[in-house]
Amino acid sequence: MEDKxxxxxxIKSQGEVVRKLKSEKASKEQIDEEVAxxxxxxxxxxxxxxxxxxxxxxxxxxxxxxxxxxxxEKVFNTIIRCFKRHGAETIDTPxxxxxxxxxxxxGEDSKLIYDLKDQGGELLSLRYDLTVPFARYLAMNKIxxxxxxxxxxxxxxxxxxxxxxxxxxxxxxDFDIAGQYDAMIPxxxxxxxxxEILNELDLGDFRIKVNDRRILDGMFAVCGVPDDKxxxxxxxxxxxxxxSWEDVKKEMVNEKGLxxxxxxxxxxxxxxxxxxxxxERLLQDHKMSQSKQACAGxxxxxxxxxxxxxxxxxxxxxFDLSLARGLDYYTGVIYEAVLTQASAVSAANEAxxxxxxxxxxxxxxxxxxxxxxxxxxxxDPKGRRVPCVGVSIGIERIFSIMExxxxxxxxxxxxxxVQIMVASAQKNLLEERLQLISELWNAGIKVGxxxxxxxxxxxxxxxxxxxxxxxxxxxxxxxSSVAALSGL
Amino acid sequence: MEDKxxxxxxIKSQGEVVRKLKSEKASKEQIDEEVAxxxxxxxxxxxxxxxxxxxxxxxxxxxxxxxxxxxxEKVFNTIIRCFKRHGAETIDTPxxxxxxxxxxxxGEDSKLIYDLKDQGGELLSLRYDLTVPFARYLAMNKIxxxxxxxxxxxxxxxxxxxxxxxxxxxxxxDFDIAGQYDAMIPxxxxxxxxxEILNELDLGDFRIKVNDRRILDGMFAVCGVPDDKxxxxxxxxxxxxxxSWEDVKKEMVNEKGLxxxxxxxxxxxxxxxxxxxxxERLLQDHKMSQSKQACAGxxxxxxxxxxxxxxxxxxxxxFDLSLARGLDYYTGVIYEAVLTQASAVSAANEAxxxxxxxxxxxxxxxxxxxxxxxxxxxxDPKGRRVPCVGVSIGIERIFSIMExxxxxxxxxxxxxxVQIMVASAQKNLLEERLQLISELWNAGIKVGxxxxxxxxxxxxxxxxxxxxxxxxxxxxxxxSSVAALSGL
Numbered sequence: 020m021e022d023k024x025x026x027x028x029x030i031k032s033q034g035e036v037v038r039k040l041k042s043e044k045a046s047k048e049q050i051d052e053e054v055a056x057x058x059x060x061x062x063x064x065x066x067x068x069x070x071x072x073x074x075x076x077x078x079x080x081x082x083x084x085x086x087x088x089x090x091x092e093k094v095f096n097t098i099i100r101c102f103k104r105h106g107a108e109t110i111d112t113p114x115x116x117x118x119x120x121x122x123x124x125x126g127e128d129s130k131l132i133y134d135l136k137d138q139g140g141e142l143l144s145l146r147y148d149l150t151v152p153f154a155r156y157l158a159m160n161k162i163x164x165x166x167x168x169x170x171x172x173x174x175x176x177x178x179x180x181x182x183x184x185x186x187x188x189x190x191x192x193d194f195d196i197a198g199q200y201d202a203m204i205p206x207x208x209x210x211x212x213x214x215e216i217l218n219e220l221d222l223g224d225f226r227i228k229v230n231d232r233r234i235l236d237g238m239f240a241v242c243g244v245p246d247d248k249x250x251x252x253x254x255x256x257x258x259x260x261x262x263s264w265e266d267v268k269k270e271m272v273n274e275k276g277l278x279x280x281x282x283x284x285x286x287x288x289x290x291x292x293x294x295x296x297x298x299e300r301l302l303q304d305h306k307m308s309q310s311k312q313a314c315a316g317x318x319x320x321x322x323x324x325x326x327x328x329x330x331x332x333x334x335x336x337x338f339d340l341s342l343a344r345g346l347d348y349y350t351g352v353i354y355e356a357v358l359t360q361a362s363a364v365s366a367a368n369e370a371x372x373x374x375x376x377x378x379x380x381x382x383x384x385x386x387x388x389x390x391x392x393x394x395x396x397x398x399d400p401k402g403r404r405v406p407c408v409g410v411s412i413g414i415e416r417i418f419s420i421m422e423x424x425x426x427x428x429x430x431x432x433x434x435x436x437v438q439i440m441v442a443s444a445q446k447n448l449l450e451e452r453l454q455l456i457s458e459l460w461n462a463g464i465k466v467g468x469x470x471x472x473x474x475x476x477x478x479x480x481x482x483x484x485x486x487x488x489x490x491x492x493x494x495x496x497x498x499s500s501v502a503a504l505s506g507l
Numbered sequence: 508m509e510d511k512x513x514x515x516x517x518i519k520s521q522g523e524v525v526r527k528l529k530s531e532k533a534s535k536e537q538i539d540e541e542v543a544x545x546x547x548x549x550x551x552x553x554x555x556x557x558x559x560x561x562x563x564x565x566x567x568x569x570x571x572x573x574x575x576x577x578x579x580e581k582v583f584n585t586i587i588r589c590f591k592r593h594g595a596e597t598i599d600t601p602x603x604x605x606x607x608x609x610x611x612x613x614g615e616d617s618k619l620i621y622d623l624k625d626q627g628g629e630l631l632s633l634r635y636d637l638t639v640p641f642a643r644y645l646a647m648n649k650i651x652x653x654x655x656x657x658x659x660x661x662x663x664x665x666x667x668x669x670x671x672x673x674x675x676x677x678x679x680x681d682f683d684i685a686g687q688y689d690a691m692i693p694x695x696x697x698x699x700x701x702x703e704i705l706n707e708l709d710l711g712d713f714r715i716k717v718n719d720r721r722i723l724d725g726m727f728a729v730c731g732v733p734d735d736k737x738x739x740x741x742x743x744x745x746x747x748x749x750x751s752w753e754d755v756k757k758e759m760v761n762e763k764g765l766x767x768x769x770x771x772x773x774x775x776x777x778x779x780x781x782x783x784x785x786x787e788r789l790l791q792d793h794k795m796s797q798s799k800q801a802c803a804g805x806x807x808x809x810x811x812x813x814x815x816x817x818x819x820x821x822x823x824x825x826f827d828l829s830l831a832r833g834l835d836y837y838t839g840v841i842y843e844a845v846l847t848q849a850s851a852v853s854a855a856n857e858a859x860x861x862x863x864x865x866x867x868x869x870x871x872x873x874x875x876x877x878x879x880x881x882x883x884x885x886x887d888p889k890g891r892r893v894p895c896v897g898v899s900i901g902i903e904r905i906f907s908i909m910e911x912x913x914x915x916x917x918x919x920x921x922x923x924x925v926q927i928m929v930a931s932a933q934k935n936l937l938e939e940r941l942q943l944i945s946e947l948w949n950a951g952i953k954v955g956x957x958x959x960x961x962x963x964x965x966x967x968x969x970x971x972x973x974x975x976x977x978x979x980x981x982x983x984x985x986x987s988s989v990a991a992l993s994g995l
Contacts, residue, residue, distance in 0.1 A: 037627065038627075058625060072607055073605070074643065074646060075647070076600070077604065078629055080603070082598060082599065082600050082601070082644050082648075083600075084598060084648070085596035085597060085598060085655070088596070088597045088598060091599075104948055104953045105948065105953075105954070106925045106953060106955040106956070107923065108573035108576070110572060110576060111571040112564070112571075113564050113568035113569070114662075115565055116564070117563065117565055119560055133624075133626070134623070134624040135621060135622070135633075136623060136624045137546060137549070138621070138622065139542070139545075141566055142549075143565050145602075158562060159562045159563070159570075160570075160572070167573070174602075176626065188601050188603075211945070211948070329938055329941045329942050330941070331945065434596040435594050435595065450817060453695075453817045453818070454817050457817060457818045460703065463592065464592070465594060466592065466593070466594055468594070
C-alpha cells in the first residue's frame with residue numbers, strides 16, 4: 020500500500036511538471052519526455068488502481084436522467100420539425116473519423132480534439148463538429164446538392180463550465196445547404212431557421228449578429244494587418260464577446276505584434292453595428308471601399324438583408340463588424356445568435372432563490388454558422404468546390420435554460436407515457452393481471468403496473484394525472500375485451 | 508518521397524511482426540517492444556502522411572445516407588413505441604466512460620474495447636455496451652427501481668463483417684428492468700418485448716432461445732468441470748452457433764484442458780432443446796438434480812414458461828441448453844433471438860439477383876440479454892445489489908435486412924416530408940416566391956423549392972407523389988392566405 024501511495028505522489032508531482040512545461044510553452048521534445056515519464060508511472064499503478072475507484076462520469080460529461088431526456092426530446096422535436104419544414108433530409112456519420120480528416124480544419128482549436136489510442140490500425144479522433152464530417156461525406160459520395168440536418172454529439176477537450184451548459188461531450192443540431200444557388204438565398208434561409216427555432220423554443224429575446232469573413236479580411240487589409248496575420252488577428256477579434264476592447268487590443272499589439280495604429284483602426288470598425296444602412300455606408304467608406312473583398316461582402320450583406328425583410332426577420336438581425344467566429348473554414352457570411360435577456364430563466368431563478376440571477380444566465384451564443392465554400396474541396400482529390408452554408412444550434416445551453424425553467428415550474432415533467440395503471444391490492448390475481456396487461460399491450464396501450472406495492476412506472480406523476488385510469492382486475496375482468504380502450 | 512515509401516514498407520512489415528506475435532500469444536513484453544517500434548515508425552511519417560490521404564470512414568464504420576436514415580427512423584419508432592407501451596423511461600450516458608468502469612466486466616471480450624489516448628487527465632474508453640453504463644448509473648444515483656430504455660451507439664474493435672451487419676460502431680436498443688420483483692415476471696416481460704418487436708418489424712420467422720447461467724454452471728459441476736474453468740468452458744460452449752460440436756469439444760479438451768469424459772457429458776446436455784417439459788425432465792435427471800444451482804435455474808425456467816403461456820408467446824420460445832452467451836456479468840436467465848428463415852430477404856434477393864441468397868442472409872442473433880443481479884453491486888461502494896434483467900435489440904442486423912428489402916421493393920423510400928413544392932419556370936418572381944415560401948413555413952407546412960431548375964428537395968419522389976402539390980406563384984398569389992393549406 021505504501022508503494023502505491025508513493026507512486027501516486029510521484030504521479031501528482033510529475034503531472035505538475037508537465038503542466039508547468041506546457042504553460043511555459045516548452046519545446047515539444049522536452050514535454051514529450053516528461054509525459055513519457057508520467058505514463059510510465061501511471062502504468063506502474065496498473066490494476067492496483069482499482070481500489071481507488073471513483074464512481075463518476077468522465078470530466079465534462081454527464082448522464083441524462085429521464086426528466087432531462089423528456090425535456091431533450093421536446094427540444095429536439097421542435098428543432099427537427101423546423102428542419103423538416105424546410106425540406107431537409109438527415110444523415111449520420113461515425114463518432115470518430117480518421118485523424119487526418121480533421122487535421123488542418125480548426126486552426127488553434129485543433130488542440131482540443133480527442134484522439135483515440137493507437138491500438139493497431141488506423142489513427143482515429145472523435146469528431147469535433149458535424150461540419151467537417153459533412154464535407155467529408157459530400158466529397159466521398161460526390162454529392163453537389165443537398166439540404167440536410169444532422170443531430171449528434173461532438174467532442175471537445177475544452178475547459179468545461181457545466182452550470183453554463185458547456186460540456187466536453189455535447190449535442191449539435193446542424194442544418195446545412197450545399198450546392199450552387201443565387202447569392203444569399205440559402206444564407207437567408209439559415210437565418211430564418213434560427214429565427215423560427217428560437218421563437219418556438221420561447222427562450223426570451225434574442226439577437227442574431229451577422230458579418231462576413233470577406234469584410235473582416237478586407238478590413239484587416241485596409242487597416243494594415245500583414246496577410247499572414249489575418250487568421251490570428253481574427254481569433255483575437257473573436258474574443259470581443261468575452262474581453263474588453265482594451266484587452267483585445269493589448270493581445271493584438273503585445274502578443275501578436277500588430278502596430279498600435281492598425282489596432283486602433285480595427286477598433287473603430289469593430290465598434291460598428293447596424294443593418295442594411297451600415298452596409299451601404301461602408302460601401303462608401305473611403306478606406307473600406309479600397310478592398311474588393313470587403314465590397315463583395317458588403318454587397319452580399321445588403322442582399323441578405325433584402326431577403327430577410329421578405330422573411331420578416333430583420334427585427335432580430337444586426338450587422339456587427341466585431342463578429343469573427345474562430346473556425347478556420349468560413350469563407351463568407353458568418354452569424355451567431357445570442358440571448359439578450361433571459362427573462363424566463365431569471366424570473367424562474369428569482370422565484371426560486373429570491374436572488375438576482377443575472378450572472379447565472381449568461382449562456383452566451385445559442386446558435387452559429389456561416390458559409391464555407393472551400394471545405395468540401397479540401398477533401399476532393401481534384402479540389403472540386405461545393406459551396407455550402409449552414410447553422411448549428413447550440414442545444415446544451417438551451418437545455419440548461421429549459422431545465423431551469425422546468426425546475427421552477429409547478430408542473431411535473433412526465434417521463435413515461437403510461438395511459439393505464441394495472442394494480443391489485445395484494446399479490447393475488449397475478450395470472451389475471453398478467454393476462455390483462457398482455458391484452459392491453461397487444462392493443463397498443465401504454466401500461467404501468469403496481470405489483471404488490473412496487474410501482475414499475477417511475478414517472479412520478481401517475482397519481483395526479485387526470486387522464487390516467489387505474490384498473491384493478493377482479494375475476495370478472497377475465498376475458499374482458501380491451502378493444503373499447505384502444506381509442507385512448 | 509523514397510524515404511517515405513521505405514518507412515511505409517517498414518510499417519507494413521513491422522505490423523505483420525506484431526500481428527504474428529499476437530496470434531502466437533507471445534509474452535506481453537515482447538509484443539509491447541515490437542508495438543513501440545511500430546509506433547516510432549508511424550511517428551516518423553508525421554505530417555508527410557497527408558499526401559497519402561484516403562477519403563473514407565474508419566474501418567468497420569459507415570455513414571448513413573438519407574434513405575438509410577429514413578429506414579432507421581422507422582425501425583427506431585417501432586421499437587420505441589414498444590418500449591413506451593411497457594411504461595419505460597429513457598436515459599442517456601456519455602459515449603466514453605472511465606476506463607476502470609469497464610474493467611473486469613466483459614471477460615475475454617475486454618480486448619475489443621476502444622481506449623482513448625492519454626492526453627492528460629482521466630483514462631477513458633468508449634462504451635462497449637449499454638448495460639455496464641446503466642449499472643454504473645444506477646449505483647451512482649442510488650436508484651433501486653427503474654424500467655428504462657436506452658438507444659445509442661456502442662463500440663467494439665471486432666473483425667467487421669459489414670455485409671452481414673457487423674460493425675465496429677453500432678446501435679444497441681436496450682430495455683432493462685431493475686428492482687426487486689416476484690421471480691421471472693420482469694424476465695417474462697423482456698421476452699414478450701422481443702416477441703412484440705420482431706413481430707412488428709415483420710422480418711420473417713424467429714426463435715427465442717432461453718437458458719440459465721445457473722443451469723450451465725450446475726451442468727458444468729455435475730459433468731466434472733473444475734470450478735475455475737466454468738467461465739472459459741462457458742465461452743467455448745457459446746461458440747456452438749458458429750462451430751460444430753466436434754470443434755467445440757476439441758477446443759475444450761485440447762486448448763482448455765478438459766477431460767474427454769467431461770466434454771462428452773456436456774455434449775449430451777447441450778444437444779437438448781424443449782420447453783417446460785424439458786425443464787421438468789431435467790429436474791428429475793439423476794445427475795442434474797444433484798446441483799442445487801441447476802435446480803433453482805430449472806424451476807425458474809418452468810415459472811418463466813408459465814408466464815410466457817399467459818402472454819401467448821411460447822410458440823417462439825425454446826429452452827436450449829447450448830445457449831451460453833459470452834458476457835461475464837449474467838447470473839440467471841439468458842436468451843437470444845435468431846431469425847430462422849429470412850423469407851422476405853431471400854425472396855427479395857432472389858428477385859434481384861436471381862441467386863440463391865441463403866448465404867447472404869445468415870444475420871444470426873438479432874436480440875439477446877439476460878439477468879445480471881451482481882453488476883450494480885460491483886459499482887456500489889457497499890456492494891448493495893440491485894437485481895436487473897434486460898434485453899438488447901441488435902438493430903444493425905435488422906437494418907441490413909430492412910435495407911435489402913427496401914432495395915428490392917418498387918416503392919421509393921421518402922427521405923423528406925415535403926408537402927408542397929414551390930416552383931417557377933425561370934428565375935423571375937423571386938421575391939414573390941420567397942414571400943410565399945415564408946408564409947408556408949410560418950403556417951407549419953413543409954416546403955420544397957425548385958429554384959431555376961435546381962431542386963432543393965432531394966427526396967427523389969416528389970414528382971410521383973400524389974399527395975404533393977406544386978405551386979407556381981404568379982402575381983396574383985401575392986398576399987394570398989395560406990391558412991387554407993394548414994390542414995395539410
